[in-house]
Amino acid sequence: MDETDISFFKDGFRLDGRRADQLRPVKIEVGVLARADGSCYIEMGGNKVIAAVYGPREVHPRHLQEVTRAIVRYRYNMASFSVEERKRPGPDRRSYELSKVSREALEPVILTTYFPRSVIDVFVEVLQADAGTRTAGINAAAVALADAGIPMKSMISSCAAGKVADTIVLDPMKEEDNFGQADLPIAMTPGGEITLMQMDGGLTREEFHQAVEMAMKGARDIYEIQRNALVDKYSQLEAPAEEVKACE
Numbered sequence: 191m192d193e194t195d196i197s198f199f200k201d202g203f204r205l206d207g208r209r210a211d212q213l214r215p216v217k218i219e220v221g222v223l224a225r226a227d228g229s230c231y232i233e234m235g236g237n238k239v240i241a242a243v244y245g246p247r248e249v250h251p252r253h254l255q256e257v258t259r260a261i262v263r264y265r266y267n268m269a270s271f272s273v274e275e276r277k278r279p280g281p282d283r284r285s286y287e288l289s290k291v292s293r294e295a296l297e298p299v300i301l302t303t304y305f306p307r308s309v310i311d312v313f314v315e316v317l318q319a320d321a322g323t324r325t326a327g328i329n330a331a332a333v334a335l336a337d338a339g340i341p342m343k344s345m346i347s348s349c350a351a352g353k354v355a356d357t358i359v360l361d362p363m364k365e366e367d368n369f370g371q372a373d374l375p376i377a378m379t380p381g382g383e384i385t386l387m388q389m390d391g392g393l394t395r396e397e398f399h400q401a402v403e404m405a406m407k408g409a410r411d412i413y414e415i416q417r418n419a420l421v422d423k424y425s426q427l428e429a430p431a432e433e434v435k436a437c438e
C-alpha cells in the first residue's frame with residue numbers, strides 16, 4: 191500500500207475526523223510512579239507513553255562522570271506490544287536515534303552545571319504507538335523532569351506536522367505518518383527556541399515554513415496542557431505544617 195491507495199480526507203476532514211490544523215486529544219498525568227524521582231504518563235491520540243526520571247545521582251560507570259556538570263541519559267524504548275506487528279524487544283537503530291535526538295531536545299534547558307559528577311536518567315517507555323511517539327516521549331519526559339525537581343530554564347514541548355495529499359497537517363497519526371509525503375517533528379521552549387527539528391520526506395520551501403509554523407502552534411498548545419498538569423498536581427499538595435503555622 192502507498193500514499194495513492196489511501197484517501198486522507200473525507201469532506202475536508204481527516205480519517206479520524208480532525209481538521210488539518212488540529213491536535214489529537216492530549217491527556218497528561220504527573221507523578222504516576224512511586225519509585226521514580228519524577229514521572230509522567232501521557233496520551234496523545236493513540237500514543238500511550240510513560241516517562242520516569244531518576245537523579246541527579248552518582249554516575250555509574252564512574253569514568254562517565256563530568257567534573258563540571260551532570261550528564262543526561264535518555265532511553266527511548268518501544269514495548270513489543272505497542273505496535274501492530276510485534277516489535278522485536280531491545281534496542282535497535284531507531285531507538286538509539288530517538289534516544290539521542292530526544293536527549294538533545296531536553297538538555298539545553300536542564301541546568302546541568304548545578305550537579306557536577308552526577309547523572310540524570312530519563313526512561314521513556316512507549317506502551318502504545320500511533321505515530322508521534324518521540325514527540326509524546328519528549329513531552330512526558332519534560333514534565334517528569336519538572337516533577338523530579340530538576341532545575342530547568344524552561345519547559346520543552348514537542349509536536350510534529352506532516353504532509354498528506356499535498357496538504358500540511360498537524361500531529362500526523364499512523365496512517366498519515368506511514369503513507370504521507372513528509373513528517374516534521376519539532377521540540378521547543380515556550381519562547382519559541384527550537385531544540386529539535388527533523389524531517390522525513392519532501393517539502394517545498396513554502397510548505398516547510400507552513401509546517402514549522404503549524405508544529406510550533408501545536409507545541410504551544412501542548413505547553414499549556416503540560417503546565418496545567420503540573421499546576422494541578424502541585425496546587426493540590428498541602429503546605430508543610432511549619433509553613434502553615436508561620437502563616438497563622
Ligand code: UDP
Pocket residue numbers: 273274275277284319320321322323324325364367368
Ligand atoms: N512503528 C511501528 N513499528 C516500528 C516502528 C514504528 O509500527 O518498529 C509505527 C509506530 O506507530 C510509530 C510510527 O510507526 O509511532 C511512526 O514511527 P516513526 O519512526 O516515524 O517515529 P514516531 O513518529 O513514533 O516518533
